[in-house]
Amino acid sequence: AMSxxxxxxxxxxxxxxxxxxxxxxxxxxxxxAPFSRGQKRRGVxxxxxxxxxxxxxxxxxxLGCQVYDFGDLIFTxxxxxxxxxxxxxxxxxxxxxxxxxxxxxSGAVAAGHSCVTVGGDHSLALGSISGHTRQYPHLSVxxxxxxxxxxxxxxxxxxxxxxxxxxxxxxxxxxxxxxxxGFSWLKPCLSSSDIVYIGLRDVDPAEHYILKNxxxxxxxxxDIDRLGIQKVMERTLDHLTGRRQSPIHLSFDIDAFDPSxxxxxxxxxxxxxxxxxxxxIAEEIHNTGLLSAVDLVEVNPLLVATQEQANxxxxxxxxxxxxxxxxxxxxxxxxYDDLPTPSSPDESxxxxxxxx
Ligand SMILES: [Mn+2]
Numbered sequence: 001a002m003s004x005x006x007x008x009x010x011x012x013x014x015x016x017x018x019x020x021x022x023x024x025x026x027x028x029x030x031x032x033a034p035f036s037r038g039q040k041r042r043g044v045x046x047x048x049x050x051x052x053x054x055x056x057x058x059x060x061x062x063l064g065c066q067v068y069d070f071g072d073l074i075f076t077x078x079x080x081x082x083x084x085x086x087x088x089x090x091x092x093x094x095x096x097x098x099x100x101x102x103x104x105x106s107g108a109v110a111a112g113h114s115c116v117t118v119g120g121d122h123s124l125a126l127g128s129i130s131g132h133t134r135q136y137p138h139l140s141v142x143x144x145x146x147x148x149x150x151x152x153x154x155x156x157x158x159x160x161x162x163x164x165x166x167x168x169x170x171x172x173x174x175x176x177x178x179x180x181x182g183f184s185w186l187k188p189c190l191s192s193s194d195i196v197y198i199g200l201r202d203v204d205p206a207e208h209y210i211l212k213n214x215x216x217x218x219x220x221x222x223d224i225d226r227l228g229i230q231k232v233m234e235r236t237l238d239h240l241t242g243r244r245q246s247p248i249h250l251s252f253d254i255d256a257f258d259p260s261x262x263x264x265x266x267x268x269x270x271x272x273x274x275x276x277x278x279x280x281i282a283e284e285i286h287n288t289g290l291l292s293a294v295d296l297v298e299v300n301p302l303l304v305a306t307q308e309q310a311n312x313x314x315x316x317x318x319x320x321x322x323x324x325x326x327x328x329x330x331x332x333x334x335x336y337d338d339l340p341t342p343s344s345p346d347e348s349x350x351x352x353x354x355x356x
Pocket of ligand 1: 145
């Protein structure tokens with residue numbers, strides 16, 4: 001049932017004073033992607049439930065969004081999913097899950113929705129970005145993360161595919177990519193100038209080589225310290241939308257935030273985004289009017305000492321998504337065109353007289 005507040009926000013007054021329902025600001029498809037095989041730690045498949053329990057649907061409805069909940073995808077276990085090259089883990093499972101998600105995101109965007117994918121680990125971005133580009137071949141990707149996730153299967157040290165999705169997506173890297181079992185469906189769909197990173201602070205040597213040699217725009221935490229988040233967002237959006245106004249895909253890893261704010265995640269790194277920097281990023285992306293899909297990944301409610309820490313991390317994820325769809329810190333007014341005035345001037349006169 002719609003809350004009174006959300007109903008009130010759907011109402012607006014026309015110039016002639018007639019109150020009528022107006023078209024919601026966004027129609028949002030919500031896709032749960034409880035997938036964990038892109039990494040080793042257990043629990044990240046509980047991310048979608050944690051984020052739902054933190055009130056995601058209610059918050060989006062409260063903003064006037066029409067939310068279509070696609071539920072949680074079901075990922076089938078691929079039997080005998082042996083490591084590739086003695087290192088890369090669960091290639092067939094990651095490949096299949098991403099294929100399933102690509103179909104879901106593509107379908108949601110084709111139906112006219114903005115698509116929110118809640119994970120699950122970051123290997124899912126293979127699927128969400130591939131699916132998104134089926135509808136919009138030219139995307140701008142903003143990747144907010146402590147890590148660059150751009151190792152290739154031949155440079156990875158951990159073997160975890162959640163540290164590699166970007167390498168599969170970039171056209172320029174394809175001569176460095178081996179054919180992984182389970183990935184034959186995947187076509188590279190981004191150019192290195194289509195992506196900007198924000199929040200980096202734990203980058204492997206091979207990843208740093210790729211960022212530098214393939215001319216990929218990134219803003220590390222040091223850059224945020226140096227420039228401030230306002231300039232970082234200005235430059236990010238100039239870089240991506242300066243030439244053409246492509247739809248934006250935001251891939252937001254909760255580990256971009258400082259671990260004091262987002263402790264429930266698999267690979268926390270000290271010195272991350274503040275709450276205010278995170279909200280500013282999401283506000284600026286909303287303000288472009290170009291946001292078309294969001295991934296919110298790596299919330300792992302099992303990796304914390306207390307339930308409060310898990311709840312705080314999931315609430316932070318909800319704040320990011322809500323801000324992407326129009327929640328503001330300065331407030332907003334849809335229902336007011338005017339302030340209430342005292343109904344009768346005589347009444348206030350008579351009160352005045354009584355006081356005298
Ligand atoms: Mn990541």
